[in-house]
Amino acid sequence: MEGLTPTELKAILFSKRANVFYLEKCRVMQKDGRVLYLKEGKKANQYWNIPIANTTVILLGTGTSITQAAVRMLSSAGVLIGFCGGGATPLLAGTEIEWMNPQSEYRPTQYVQGWLSFWFDENKRLLAAKKFQKRRCDFFERVWTKDHDLHDEGFYVDDREIEGALQGFRQSIDNVVSVNELLSAEASFAKRLYKYSAQHADYGEFTRDVNALDTANIFLNHGNYLAYGMAASALWVLGIPHGFAVMHGKTRRGALVFDVADLIKDAIILPGAFICARNNMENQEFRDYCLQKFTEHKALEVMYDTVKQQSQQWQKGDGLDDGYIYQPE
Template sequence: MNDFSPSDLKTILHSKRANMYYLEYCRVMQKDGRVLYLTESLSSKGNENQYFNIPIANSTVLLLGNGTSITQAAMRMLAQAGVLVGFSGGGGTPLHMACEVEWFTPQSEYRPTEYLHSWMQFWFDDNKRLAAAKQFQQARIAYLHTVWQKDRDLKGEGFDFNSAQIQTALDTFHTRTDAANKQSDLLLTEAQLTKVLYKYAANNTNAQGFTRQHQPDTNSTSKANDFLNHGNYLAYGLAASCLWVLGIPHGFAVMHGKTRRGALVFDVADLIKDAVVLPWAFVCAKENATEQEFRQQVLQAFTDHKSLDFMFDTVKQVALQTNTKEHIEANQL
């Protein structure tokens, strides 16, 4: 079989790709022009090697967990296809090895520059950067509304966007967001809303005494926390892929950038975390799902609700519109 050329591997837009993969206890390699992963299984004849194909042209992110290795030839093909690769602990958290802060990113000199140029036009201005941060926050709530209104399964679990508790919290959120004069005000408002959402989800799923723990804990007894951490890393993968395709460095954040060099990844991931990762983490914990079942559920929700499309649309809109005079004047009123 002949090797594919890089152009053949990029025929599917990243925003339309369907797959993120987490692999563990296997070896990733190139064979006959394809990227495969090799596992060992026990049979009556002893250990047998099994090969499974990775459809790299239709993939966005590859997370390599415990007991994995990868060949140089496989990395070359993944880079040609524009797939981001990260090394992580068990279950996808924490991320251990990084290049470009969060991920091993494909090296390409042919990505667009227009979004970076537009981003730089507003990023060094405090008022414009604050306006961009507010636009991110507004988009985040709009997506929460869209997903919770559309998803019948979440509705069946009691996640009602129009509930009095949610609407009261959003009224406060919008008032404080509009009045914010600096990023720290927005971060505090964001944290207060997220706390309400945690409480709402915990009550819906009977997660008694839930307390958020952001650091992965091998001795954790809270599946909701474990699933939140796991799902957030999946969202970070999509965000990193979005920013790589658009050519915007991770350090030019609009919200979290004071202490984290890769903070724009967190800004973009926040667009979808509350709407998708948060509710399914609690629902899957209630159902005592496995990590794999939770991961499959979240990845399917990302696809159903076009999460990566939404990231691309929002980042492009902020990049190309935030630096306009009309936009800044509207956010200063």
């Protein structure tokens, strides 16, 4: 269909959109009312369509360029555009080019208003941070219970180590009295998951280091940045600035992105990094694995619904027990 504009596309809720694109060594452009990316071949150039109505994030890696017309069309469709290094990491925050947000003045206002209604109260921020961590545990437990690929690789939620880690983390969430204590409990939980995953993937000794060059650490970096892209997209849809974090560093401009991404990282990216490393997968194969699992387990929808519900909590009641439980379809 020629001449199709973003306003004529059937709207798809951001929480239901399926696609996150990472592109490198290509040119993104607008042609005949569509957004395409061009790859130059030895004999002929190849064009590939980007389904913008069903896309949340486009990451532009090394060797890419994008036209003004394409940016205008992507923004009209509400697609988040990010510039990054090779392999989708790192985001180029050092040059102040990180996310190009579509500039819509018609996004909802009730969510940012609800978020700010509690954010300046330290006690309520701590309660919100605890709820985020409880949702994190709930999502982890559901994914590891139903994911057959994890089971095939020997990862089970009812293993003694995992049950102990989850139980201990849940108890810590209830008992901590400060964000720093909660961060410490989170770090302890993650350390136990790293140890379990490395052992069950026969990976050998492992230490989490974002600058390390071993395969598992590289995959963890790549997967985390995919999660950050989805978290940023969910927050943009709801109109909540990234600086109003409830748990991570209050001096970091994008800290709320890390809070939201943590909802799904342990369940999908962490085990996937070790599984794909054991199976000698390439970077692209690992990214495909992550995107498939994000869709399969409705990761973006979990982020979206959790932030949306939390932003409205203190407009409903005292915020102590909202009764919210995410139930996948």
